Amino acid sequence: MKVHQELIQLRTRGHGSMHDLTPAVAEVVQRSGIRQGTVTVFVIGSTAAVGTIEFEPGLQEDLPRALDRLFPPGQDYAHHQTWHDDNGHSHLQATLLGPSLVVPVEEGRLVLGTWQQVFLVECDTRPRSRRVHLTVQGEP
Amino acid sequence: MKVHQELIQLRTRGHGSMHDLTPAVAEVVQRSGIRQGTVTVFVIGSTAAVGTIEFEPGLQEDLPRALDRLFPPGQDYAHHQTWHDDNGHSHLQATLLGPSLVVPVEEGRLVLGTWQQVFLVECDTRPRSRRVHLTVQGEP
Amino acid sequence: MKVHQELIQLRTRGHGSMHDLTPAVAEVVQRSGIRQGTVTVFVIGSTAAVGTIEFEPGLQEDLPRALDRLFPPGQDYAHHQTWHDDNGHSHLQATLLGPSLVVPVEEGRLVLGTWQQVFLVECDTRPRSRRVHLTVQGEP
Numbered sequence: 001m002k003v004h005q006e007l008i009q010l011r012t013r014g015h016g017s018m019h020d021l022t023p024a025v026a027e028v029v030q031r032s033g034i035r036q037g038t039v040t041v042f043v044i045g046s047t048a049a050v051g052t053i054e055f056e057p058g059l060q061e062d063l064p065r066a067l068d069r070l071f072p073p074g075q076d077y078a079h080h081q082t083w084h085d086d087n088g089h090s091h092l093q094a095t096l097l098g099p100s101l102v103v104p105v106e107e108g109r110l111v112l113g114t115w116q117q118v119f120l121v122e123c124d125t126r127p128r129s130r131r132v133h134l135t136v137q138g139e140p
Numbered sequence: 141m142k143v144h145q146e147l148i149q150l151r152t153r154g155h156g157s158m159h160d161l162t163p164a165v166a167e168v169v170q171r172s173g174i175r176q177g178t179v180t181v182f183v184i185g186s187t188a189a190v191g192t193i194e195f196e197p198g199l200q201e202d203l204p205r206a207l208d209r210l211f212p213p214g215q216d217y218a219h220h221q222t223w224h225d226d227n228g229h230s231h232l233q234a235t236l237l238g239p240s241l242v243v244p245v246e247e248g249r250l251v252l253g254t255w256q257q258v259f260l261v262e263c264d265t266r267p268r269s270r271r272v273h274l275t276v277q278g279e280p
Numbered sequence: 281m282k283v284h285q286e287l288i289q290l291r292t293r294g295h296g297s298m299h300d301l302t303p304a305v306a307e308v309v310q311r312s313g314i315r316q317g318t319v320t321v322f323v324i325g326s327t328a329a330v331g332t333i334e335f336e337p338g339l340q341e342d343l344p345r346a347l348d349r350l351f352p353p354g355q356d357y358a359h360h361q362t363w364h365d366d367n368g369h370s371h372l373q374a375t376l377l378g379p380s381l382v383v384p385v386e387e388g389r390l391v392l393g394t395w396q397q398v399f400l401v402e403c404d405t406r407p408r409s410r411r412v413h414l415t416v417q418g419e420p
Contacts, residue, residue: 001141001281003316036143040382045393046334053235054186058218078338095333100382102180102240104275113185135384141281176283193375194326198358242320242380244415251413253325
């Protein structure tokens with residue numbers, strides 16, 4: 001067994017912007033030479049999250065809107081008192097959805113459904129540069 | 141270290157049906173011959189999710205009901221406009237709960253609490269055939 | 281590649297108490313001698329959860345408060361009828377946030393943002409002794 005690690009970098013478009021990471025993750029898996037195992041997708045930072053979704057335009061609206069309904073922007077979060085900040089909801093949204101996702105790799109390919117893609121969602125209130133760390137572990 | 145991969149297949153009973161995967165996952169771990177490591181449980185598809193819960197009849201009602209309260213069926217989701225579909229809530233529920241779970245394996249057994257089981261919840265609006273992919277990684 | 285496993289034990293302060301696990305996890309990673317790979321953080325039991333967050337006093341109030349808003353204590357959960365228990369909300373909060381988290385390890389260090397820590401949140405209604413299981417996997 002072996003380990004292969006790489007960073008994906010991307011620029012988000014601000015609060016609620018969604019990004020399909022599937023092609024970049026698949027490319028790193030291919031480059032790793034690992035054919036059986038897993039890839040751990042981990043977003044560095046506390047105001048973005050990763051997961052899987054059917055990556056179509058409708059759900060790219062629905063998910064951020066639902067997150068804003070569960071954790072509304074502009075509320076009186078205690079976080080704002082600590083830093084005189086405005087992104088308490090961003091932190092809660094990101095924590096709930098989570099920073100890490102593990103996807104199986106079989107015969108060198110990601111094991112995903114046809115309508116299941118790996119995404120990143122920006123929960124912060126402005127466009128950000130994001131680093132997503134990938135660890136492929138398994139057998140060549 | 142080595143890798144062992146298998147698929148579990150099951151038939152769900154429709155929206156909100158919950159399934160205890162623990163015995164099947166434990167069996168695959170045993171068959172793998174791996175005694176120290178992890179098992180990655182990953183549901184293929186974008187309208188079901190996995191996690192851990194005390195698998196008793198009350199919570200099997202409470203969890204789907206709570207998910208329907210957070211992401212109500214029948215709302216005006218943008219997803220419905222893309223596909224003339226009716227399961228926008230199914231996608232959001234599945235994405236929030238997540239498709240992947242990693243459980244430690246020690247001395248050949250799943251490391252779980254006494255009242256902690258591995259489950260799958262069907263979030264789609266009809267019974268589905270589900271494939272759950274397992275990757276056991278570790279030392280014999 | 282190799283595997284290293286350890287338990288962290290801690291005492292929580294009751295419902296909504298949050299605990300920064302980062303120093304303890306980093307110490308186990310260092311002791312493992314593994315420099316490239318992942319650490320799987322898994323809380324044993326069905327009424328606590330782990331994740332990442334900016335571990336500052338404001339968010340330590342905001343997260344438990346938000347979880348109580350999503351899954352309110354004292355409601356008529358079916359779980360209460362099974363066990364004559366009062367912690368249905370604890371189970372749902374813990375299941376949604378999740379028991380497992382995988383963090384990358386590079387050059388012997390956790391790959392985390394500057395304001396991103398590994399935490400445990402107690403969702404149960406009373407102080408508990410908690411065991412968090414760590415599995416470090418990778419190359420020395």
